[in-house]
Amino acid sequence: MRKSKTFSGGYRFINFEGQPKDTLEEVRVPLRVTIPLRQGFGAEGDCLVKAGEGVLAGQIIGHSEYGVSSPVHSSINGVVEEVKRVNYFKRDCLMVSIKGDGNPRYQKLPGAINNWESLAYEEIEKILYLSGVTALDREGIPTRMRSSIILPKEAKSLIVHGVGSEPYNISGELLLKGKNILNLIEGIKILRKIMPNARVFLALSSHSRKILEEIEKLTSAYDWLELYPLEPKYPQGYDEMLVATILKQKFPYGYSAANVGAVILNLQAVLLSYEAVVEGKPLIERTIALCGPAFKEPLHIKARIGTPLREAVEGRVKEGLSARFVLNGLLTGFELKDLNLPIDKTYSQIIGLVENRERKFLSFLNPGLKSDSYSNTFMAKLSPRIQKTCDTNKHGEERPCISCNYCEEVCPVGIIPHLLVKYVQCNILDETLMNLRVFNCIECGLCSYVCPSKIPLARQIREGQEKLTIQGCDRNQCILPYFDNLKGIEEYRGPKEL
Amino acid sequence: MKFLRQRLDNLRNLSQKNKLLAFLKPVINAADEIYFGTDKVTTLPHILDSMDIKRYMSLVIVALIPVALGAVYLWGLRVLAVIAVSYIFGGLVETIFAIARKKEIHEGFLVTGLLFPLILPPNVPLWMAALGVMFGVVFGKEVFGGTGRNIFNPAIVGRIFLSVAFPSAMTTSWLMPFNQGTGGFLKFSADAVSQATPLTAFRSERLIADFGNLFLGGSPGCIGETFRLGILIGGIFLIFAKISNWRLPLSALLSVVICAGIGNFFAPDKFAPALFQIFSGGLLLGAFFMLTDPVTGPFTRAGKWICGVLFGFLVVLIRGLSGYMEGVMFSLLLINVFSPLIDRLVLGVKYPKIKK
Ligand code: SF4
Ligand code: SF4
Numbered sequence: 001m002r003k004s005k006t007f008s009g010g011y012r013f014i015n016f017e018g019q020p021k022d023t024l025e026e027v028r029v030p031l032r033v034t035i036p037l038r039q040g041f042g043a044e045g046d047c048l049v050k051a052g053e054g055v056l057a058g059q060i061i062g063h064s065e066y067g068v069s070s071p072v073h074s075s076i077n078g079v080v081e082e083v084k085r086v087n088y089f090k091r092d093c094l095m096v097s098i099k100g101d102g103n104p105r106y107q108k109l110p111g112a113i114n115n116w117e118s119l120a121y122e123e124i125e126k127i128l129y130l131s132g133v134t135a136l137d138r139e140g141i142p143t144r145m146r147s148s149i150i151l152p153k154e155a156k157s158l159i160v161h162g163v164g165s166e167p168y169n170i171s172g173e174l175l176l177k178g179k180n181i182l183n184l185i186e187g188i189k190i191l192r193k194i195m196p197n198a199r200v201f202l203a204l205s206s207h208s209r210k211i212l213e214e215i216e217k218l219t220s221a222y223d224w225l226e227l228y229p230l231e232p233k234y235p236q237g238y239d240e241m242l243v244a245t246i247l248k249q250k251f252p253y254g255y256s257a258a259n260v261g262a263v264i265l266n267l268q269a270v271l272l273s274y275e276a277v278v279e280g281k282p283l284i285e286r287t288i289a290l291c292g293p294a295f296k297e298p299l300h301i302k303a304r305i306g307t308p309l310r311e312a313v314e315g316r317v318k319e320g321l322s323a324r325f326v327l328n329g330l331l332t333g334f335e336l337k338d339l340n341l342p343i344d345k346t347y348s349q350i351i352g353l354v355e356n357r358e359r360k361f362l363s364f365l366n367p368g369l370k371s372d373s374y375s376n377t378f379m380a381k382l383s384p385r386i387q388k389t390c391d392t393n394k395h396g397e398e399r400p401c402i403s404c405n406y407c408e409e410v411c412p413v414g415i416i417p418h419l420l421v422k423y424v425q426c427n428i429l430d431e432t433l434m435n436l437r438v439f440n441c442i443e444c445g446l447c448s449y450v451c452p453s454k455i456p457l458a459r460q461i462r463e464g465q466e467k468l469t470i471q472g473c474d475r476n477q478c479i480l481p482y483f484d485n486l487k488g489i490e491e492y493r494g495p496k497e498l
Numbered sequence: 499m500k501f502l503r504q505r506l507d508n509l510r511n512l513s514q515k516n517k518l519l520a521f522l523k524p525v526i527n528a529a530d531e532i533y534f535g536t537d538k539v540t541t542l543p544h545i546l547d548s549m550d551i552k553r554y555m556s557l558v559i560v561a562l563i564p565v566a567l568g569a570v571y572l573w574g575l576r577v578l579a580v581i582a583v584s585y586i587f588g589g590l591v592e593t594i595f596a597i598a599r600k601k602e603i604h605e606g607f608l609v610t611g612l613l614f615p616l617i618l619p620p621n622v623p624l625w626m627a628a629l630g631v632m633f634g635v636v637f638g639k640e641v642f643g644g645t646g647r648n649i650f651n652p653a654i655v656g657r658i659f660l661s662v663a664f665p666s667a668m669t670t671s672w673l674m675p676f677n678q679g680t681g682g683f684l685k686f687s688a689d690a691v692s693q694a695t696p697l698t699a700f701r702s703e704r705l706i707a708d709f710g711n712l713f714l715g716g717s718p719g720c721i722g723e724t725f726r727l728g729i730l731i732g733g734i735f736l737i738f739a740k741i742s743n744w745r746l747p748l749s750a751l752l753s754v755v756i757c758a759g760i761g762n763f764f765a766p767d768k769f770a771p772a773l774f775q776i777f778s779g780g781l782l783l784g785a786f787f788m789l790t791d792p793v794t795g796p797f798t799r800a801g802k803w804i805c806g807v808l809f810g811f812l813v814v815l816i817r818g819l820s821g822y823m824e825g826v827m828f829s830l831l832l833i834n835v836f837s838p839l840i841d842r843l844v845l846g847v848k849y850p851k852i853k854k
Pocket of ligand 1: 400401402403404405406407408417418450451452453454455457
């Protein structure tokens with residue numbers, strides 16, 4: 001077995017209570033869905049249906065001729081009730097609500113066949129595009145229909161990852177159960193066919209020994225595939241860190257992996273690509289982990305896109321507590337306040353936290369049998385086997401920075417958060433801040449997590465960046481001179497806003 | 499617990515209603531925050547580390563407990579009185595400043611209050627301890643804007659002030675420690691026989707003290723600097739807890755070994771041998787508990803190495819060549835002065851100017 005690789009900085013969240021079990025429950029086909037026409041990577045599609053029109057599951061209802069985007073499908077059979085603009089993830093988005101009949105059947109994609117190797121790469125591209133999977137992950141899967149900012153032939157590397165570096169992760173063991181591990185490899189082959197110039201890397205957590213061994217066995221004959229066991233240290237799952245650890249290449253901070261010719265996909269995106277091309281299944285449902293201490297029984301669900309969150313979590317939350325639901329990551333994830341909003345293509349984990357406003361007696365002296373901390377000052381740190389819990393309490397008052405340097409030690413991009421924040425707080429916004437690489441921050445939020453003085457470092461660094469930009473500092477100035485040929489710069493519109 | 503909660507709530511209500519008592523708010527808040535954790539919840543990130551400054555500071559105190567207990571054994575119960583005086587007067591200054599600034603009382607003072615008495619001679623008059631701690635807190639910390647902004651370690655400022663203002667009391671009369679039976683646990687104070695510290699003894703008679711005595715505290719010196727086993731235990735505990743950084747103490751001690759080794763080789767009558775230097779004077783206490791003070795030390799990694807080496811060099815130099823017996827305090831003060839500069843230089847190298 002190869003040695004696991006990692007980057008400097010970062011922090012491993014070990015053994016948090018409420019990890020999802022390796023069971024998959026199908027949520028019944030909902031009777032009403034709302035489908036946002038902008039999901040995942042790409043621009044919002046034009047609405048192709050009107051209120052009152054009948055639609056089939058798998059029928060394309062949103063599609064844009066211009067701009068980088070991928071089609072959006074109806075996920076159930078039924079009738080369009082309403083098309084309206086709703087505030088979705090802090091932006092306006094067109095939503096189609098559909099009233100369904102509960103029938104799970106769906107329309108297959110044209111052209112998909114079992115023996116996919118007989119398909120020309122143009123056909124594969126088309127099927128992938130029509131299935132909607134090309135919108136997955138941060139920069140999408142490139143096809144000639146402009147589903148990503150680069151073209152397939154410009155992709156120099158394809159990184160498939162399932163490292164699971166967040167406190168709560170969708171389970172790789174579940175996703176790759178049984179035949180799926182073979183599907184994953186077929187899926188990679190399919191993607192390789194459309195991206196012929198790409199070197200392929202498969203990055204998995206160095207702690208999932210069984211999967212690694214199995215994959216090593218299955219792929220030992222493929223010299224085009226490199227298996228990378230990575231230490232599951234947060235934020236290893238970020239594109240920035242994957243590029244740095246695997247490709248050993250500088251990342252154009254503020255731009256995307258696609259700009260340096262890297263396509264980065266998670267396990268599920270590859271599995272869904274396989275299902276699209278071989279089984280003809282459009283992207284109308286996906287597996288989501290329901291995890292965290294607020295759930296009675298954390299597990300995985302398979303839900304249709306557009307299912308209201310309420311239906312997904314109902315009856316699964318522990319009684320008698322106020323829960324906070326967070327999407328995908330506890331450090332940077334969006335808080336899901338409105339449970340009427342739908343599940344979309346980007347959902348991978350829904351984490352339920354307990355809101356904890358209780359003022360604990362002598363909290364600073366507690367032995368911490370279940371407390372997680374970067375420092376080694378709690379009992380729970382004695383062994384990685386001890387389960388830790390987490391809640392939304394701040395665990396302390398905000399205090400001035402004592403330069404303990406925890407934030408610098410964990411920063412994955414090697415900048416000094418406390419120093420930057422001191423500049424920002426004093427309103428010294430000039431060249432110095434840029435020289436200290438303020439624009440390299442990837443907003444992973446780790447510095448804010450570890451700070452014993454409870455300073456919201458990540459937020460203040462972001463504020464500093466914004467103020468600098470308002471003053472007319474150009475962040476491109478910090479990046480572009482260091483890179484020769486970034487691709488797709490014109491199309492790139494900045495990181496996905498959350 | 500409930501009772502305490504009610505009392506605190508009552509007090510707070512009272513201070514809100516009564517104009518005359520309003521100025522006490524920081525005190526009430528501080529008490530409240532010490533007894534009860536916060537009720538604030540996170541925004542982004544949604545979870546935060548369980549560690550806070552109160553725990554940070556209280557663990558430094560925990561690490562000092564072996565030293566403090568050792569000190570009581572060696573010097574008698576009077577040590578407790580010195581500690582109490584330091585806490586009371588230092589706390590008073592801290593509170594007055596918090597009230598005047600209408601800010602919270604910060605926890606950093608808890609460490610200063612205990613560290614300061616440990617670097618005083620055991621027979622220090624109580625009024626002198628009070629004066630020193632007040633001077634240290636005011637001029638070492640508050641004039642810079644409180645914890646987190648100070649350039650100097652308040653304990654060191656207080657101690658240096660005393661050395662300069664009352665040189666004879668600080669440097670000439672040393673007590674012989676208790677070292678039998680229950681030691682100082684049942685006695686108030688050690689006998690006032692004048693003794694030479696191991697460093698002085700070396701200076702005047704080329705005498706190398708017994709290492710067992712140096713290690714366990716059987717030699718004269720400041721209250722908290724002689725029980726070196728306790729210092730090592732506490733210091734290493736802090737390093738394992740990730741509260742203090744290993745780079746500074748390690749580089750400092752290595753540097754002392756090397757510099758003293760070289761000095762001793764060329765001028766054995768001026769420079770004491772390396773190992774003796776390590777185990778004498780306030781070096782260990784300084785290296786593990788004061789050099790590592792994050793606020794006043796360097797924060798860059800390279801800066802830590804540089805400052806550690808510089809510190810060791812200065813200590814050996816002052817001990818060997820100056821008129822002072824002990825160089826730890828002055829070296830610490832100098833390191834405090836230089837660390838921002840060193841950090842700045844390191845940053846300049848680490849973050850070169852952006853290409854245009
Ligand atoms: S973690 Fe917090 S207290 Fe420590 S150096 Fe960073 S900002 Fe300062
Ligand atoms: S949020 Fe930015 S500054 Fe903070 S740890 Fe992450 S990358 Fe570093």
